[in-house]
Amino acid sequence: AFYAWASEHQDRAAAQARIELADMALEHPDRAVRARVRDLLVEGLARWRGDDLALRMRALLARVSEDLGDAETAIISMALIHADHPDTPEAELAERRIGVILKILGEAIEADAMTLEDSLAAVRRIEPYVSAQPERVLIHGALANRFSRAGLTLAAQAEYADIWDGLLETERDQIPPALLDRLILEQAKRYLREDIPAAARNEI
Numbered sequence: 001a002f003y004a005w006a007s008e009h010q011d012r013a014a015a016q017a018r019i020e021l022a023d024m025a026l027e028h029p030d031r032a033v034r035a036r037v038r039d040l041l042v043e044g045l046a047r048w049r050g051d052d053l054a055l056r057m058r059a060l061l062a063r064v065s066e067d068l069g070d071a072e073t074a075i076i077s078m079a080l081i082h083a084d085h086p087d088t089p090e091a092e093l094a095e096r097r098i099g100v101i102l103k104i105l106g107e108a109i110e111a112d113a114m115t116l117e118d119s120l121a122a123v124r125r126i127e128p129y130v131s132a133q134p135e136r137v138l139i140h141g142a143l144a145n146r147f148s149r150a151g152l153t154l155a156a157q158a159e160y161a162d163i164w165d166g167l168l169e170t171e172r173d174q175i176p177p178a179l180l181d182r183l184i185l186e187q188a189k190r191y192l193r194e195d196i197p198a199a200a201r202n203e204i
Contacts, residue, residue: 016053018044022060031068038064038073055085062094071105072122079129099135106138109146116146134174137163141179144186157193160186 018040025037041061045054058081065073078094078101085091109119123143130136144159164187172180 019053019056019060022057022064025064026060026067034064034068038068038070042073049084055081055088055090058084059090059094062097066097066101071101071108072125075101075105075126076129098130098133102130102133102135102139106135106142109139109142112146116150119143119146131166134171137167137171137175137179141175141182145182157186157190161190164190 018037022037022041025034028034038061041057041064045057045061058077062074062077062081065071065077075098078098081088081094082091082098105122108114109123114122120143123139126139127136140159140163144156144163147153147156147159160183164183167175167183175183
């Protein structure tokens with residue numbers, strides 16, 4: 001009854017009820033309960049933003065989603081905490097956790113733990129929220145590698161090119177050496193395709 005009431009109302013009391021349900025869900029062993037509460041928080045946040053309750057709901061949504069392995073919702077929630085509630089402890093924690101989850105997601109994509117279709121959907125959905133994160137390169141690199149292994153050469157080439165074009169000079173030292181080597185190689189091939197052999201030699 002409490003869950004139904006919270007889902008049907010959008011006032012401050014309902015927002016507080018969603019928070020209480022989320023706190024309880026984090027202690028509940030049933031994943032289905034946590035999934036229902038995650039959805040309840042998503043619904044609430046669609047109509048409630050900006051204040052202390054919104055920050056608390058957003059932080060709980062990030063925790064519940066990460067606990068469920070829902071990387072997309074966790075990352076988007078953390079990015080919105082950073083955007084809507086800057087200079088808060090929650091924003092500082094969210095920025096650190098986004099990097100960690102991006103690494104985990106990149107490893108899952110690279111290891112074929114997700115289908116190629118799901119991998120593509122996840123990367124495209126979260127990319128607007130992680131443009132300032134150096135670890136974004138990891139998920140795009142993993143996706144490009146998946147395209148390559150699947151024989152989708154043009155898609156792989158486009159993904160590698162997008163990574164390179166969006167890469168800041170200061171971020172190169174933060175990329176795993178194997179991925180950086182692959183990016184340099186793919187960029188050299190790109191120059192050759194575009195008939196710029198001197199540039200290709202310089203990259204190599």
